[in-house]
Amino acid sequence: MTDQAQLLPGTLDLLILRAVSLGPLHGYGILLRIGQISGNALLIEQGALYPGLFRLVRQGLLKASWGTSENNRKAKYYELTAAGRKRLQQETDNWNRLANAIRTALSAEPEEA
């Protein structure tokens, strides 16, 4: 557990969008999916997911509907809307640009400064 990284502010939304983009999921499923695709490297308190989910629904990036889980429990399933898909694309590009810039900055040699 100790080698898990804290999330940067604002990145949870991106992760949620990414997780849902692979198919409709309920809240718990989204957490499992994030764990799976990130190799369990990120520390997310489970409850913290929900304010984020509701925010995204309110922004019209996700839509939700009640369904039944594989082990027969009532659960709410989320999927991307068209706007959500577009936003995921933008955010991913943004993130990549930022990450590249940071990586470049951090790996720069002292002499070149």
Next chain:
Amino acid sequence: MNFLAYLRSVSSKFLHHSRTAGEMEDELCSHVQLRADDLESTGMSRAEAERRARIEFGGFERYREESHHALGGSFIETLLNDVRISYRKLRKSPGFTLVASLTLALAIGANAVVFAVLNGLILRPINVPRPASLYGLERGSYKAVNHSYPDYLDFRNRNRTFEDLAAYNLTSVGLDTGSGDPVGSWIMETTPNYFDALGIQPYLGRLFHASDDHGPNSVPYIVLTHAFWHSHFHDDPGVVGRVVQLNKHPFTILGVAPPDFRGTILFVFPDFWVPLTNQEQVEGVYDLNERGKRNLLMVFGHLKPGVTPAQAVADLNSVGAYLEANYPKDDSQMYFTLTRPGLAGDWFGGPLRQFLSGLMLLAGLILLAACANLGNLFAARAADRSREISLRLALGSSRLRVVRTLFTEALMISALGAVVGLWGSIVILRGLSTWQPLPTAPLTIPISPDAKVYFFALLLALASGLVFGAVPAMQTFRTNPYELVKSSSGYRTGRRMTVREVLLVVQIAICAVLVTSSFVAVRGLVRSLHANLGFEPRNAMLVETALSMAGYSGDAVPAMQKRMIDTLQAIPGVQSVGLVDRLPLYYGANYTNIFSDKTSDVRPSNVAARPTMYLISPEYFQAADTSLLSGRAFTWHDDTSAPRVAVINRQLARKIFGSVSAALGGYFKLENVTRVQVVGIVEDGKYETLAEEPRAAMFLPILQSPSTQTALVIRSERDQQEIAAAIKRTVTGLDSGLPITLRSWNQELESALFASRMATLSLGVLGTLGAMLAVTGIFGMAAYSVSKRLREFGIRVALGAKRAELLHTAMGRALKLLAFGSAAGLFLGILATKVLAYIVYQATPNDPMVLGGAVLAMSLLGLLATWIPARRALNVDPNLLLREE
């Protein structure tokens, strides 16, 4: 606190059970279950799995709250949240909450009551269709509302601006529904077109119309008010067509008026309407053909569509000019103004309007004082909490959010105050509207708290909440968090305190205004109780009856009057019995024009005086205890065969003869050119109102000027109850069908004192409220400043300060403010009493008792308010205090 608890339960219900909130909770629970399922599959027991799942989920409550916000934390929810926080804070200081909301409840309650009365009497028009175009006629510089019937006919037939003109008169009749025992009823005698001119439709049966009129006594019909039908005929629809006896004459009940129409005068509800056409049967006399008899109480009508009041006045004035030219003997001052018909014209409505507006202003001042007070309390509270507030600001809370909680707190207090105040005022108003202030007249106060009143109270609550909430809020905006967190919460004198001091001075001044004016009113009332009335109400009983009600007319009237006097005189213990047609100080007076002996042309412009006129029996002065200054009283020989004589009062003697001695034996002329000799002069008295200036009055012998209106004054030293029983027996023995009212003269005077009593009462209540507010205001400020400076006092005491010096430091400022505010208030109060002079007898602030009383009252209030804080300052224990902090 019940209300707050209720509010909280409502808010929590809202939070837990609204649809989205419920769904959200389901979802969070389902998450925990899913996680528990997974954990269970790894071999945990179900219970352990659920526990773990909940732990992993994290703070359930916190995420629920955050989710709410994410869902779009609506305005209502944040508000409820604020309400919850404020509720907790207020509950922590129940004393503060109680004082603050009670203060406001009193102020808002007082405002609601005054506003409801104002609304009922002045703002609300009488309940008829199209009230906006309905106007009454006022004549001449006196703004007289009474007109004669021939004049009325001319107004009606010659004007071109009114749809129709109707008229009414108020009178009482004996109504016999078949029991043989007539009951006195108040009625409106109306022109037959009355209902049509107003546009009133019947509730039951039909109403009378102009087409029913075929000359005197041709319309023997009555229309009942809904209330009278309900109370006396038990809602029986079979009354239509029934014949009843009015003053022994048969009248047919035509129908019932709708429940919301109670006549065209706001404060008198008649029992039924009778056509004026049958005046002779109802009043015993017929004078509708006399142009000089102005006995219609009011003429009114709807303006034609598109006609302005100014055009109507011009039109009426041209009719008036025609009348003046054609009837110079009877008509003068024939120019007009229009008035709202509900208050019987401006002679009554004017002072009432002024008084009620004044009262409303005072009530508004009370509320303002309450707001100043609460603003101070809140500011002090906010100052005490300044550390908390600046911490919140420093930790990133927005100023707006902090201010919002402060406002929520203020508004909650004001809402609580409004609810309590409104509840109280509704109780008072219910009482007022069923109250019959005067036993002898159908006077009612037409108020029922309607939506306008509730809205007004709500508005006041909101406004006052915002006003006193703004004081601490302004403080917050000025707060610099870094400064405050660093320093301790020491007492600092600065601009902030001066704002509060200004508030306090304003408040004390308002209070002083109220105290001064209530002193003036009380003083006036006491004076009027001791004023020289020109008669002695003590040990006098009154029997009032209208002989016309029992069917007496013509020569039977004076015979019956003489018989009554003689038999009453024979009751053991009765000293004297006198008769008068209309009692002084009893709902106005009769006036007549008189002319000097030299005048041959009795036209209105030559009038020498216009005294009030009383028709009396010989023993009246003795029975009323009116002292005769010179000459003689009447005798039973002053009848129609003897020369015409009169007794006049001192004022009239001075006015037409120059002096009392010159008047005796002198002559003057009545309106019908009769020469009358003055045989006696009596002292001045009060005739129409207690507050009036000395007026001219004239007394004529009843045998020379007969009247069916009969009031008997019976003077006796015997026990009131005994004598009353004996009088009742005697009169019933004379004629069992004669409706009488019997009471002591003092009881009768209630009506004359009514206005000044009401004024004194309402001012007294407002004055007390004002005083209470001033005490709490000064107390609050003094206590707060002492508590803030306790350490300083401790140091001073430790350094050897004397008690007097300490007291001066602690209280000096509060007392200075008190003196300043009181002086300003006293000055304003003196100005305000000008308005009071209309109602209260000799209302003058130039009275050492009033000024001294007000100053004394204010000093006592100051002493009372500063006593506890001053003691606290004096009892400072320096050791204890210096050890703190």
